Amino acid sequence: MDFIRILFSVLLPPLGVFLQVGIKGAFWLNLLFTLLGYIPGIIHAVWVIAKN
Numbered sequence: 001m002d003f004i005r006i007l008f009s010v011l012l013p014p015l016g017v018f019l020q021v022g023i024k025g026a027f028w029l030n031l032l033f034t035l036l037g038y039i040p041g042i043i044h045a046v047w048v049i050a051k052n
Contacts, residue, residue: 006046006049009042009049010046013038014030014045016045016049017030017048020052021052026044030044030045030048
């Protein structure tokens with residue numbers, strides 16, 4: 001299941017974070033990172049998935 005979350009994180013980072021933690025602070029932070037720059041959103045999403 002982590003492979004699918006990481007795949008979603010590369011394609012659409014907030015979706016991968018949402019699948020991992022739901023609508024919490026990490027999701028909103030990742031949405032902000034993705035809007036500011038796509039690469040920081042990917043890095044944050046992979047970090048959140050790997051941490052949990």
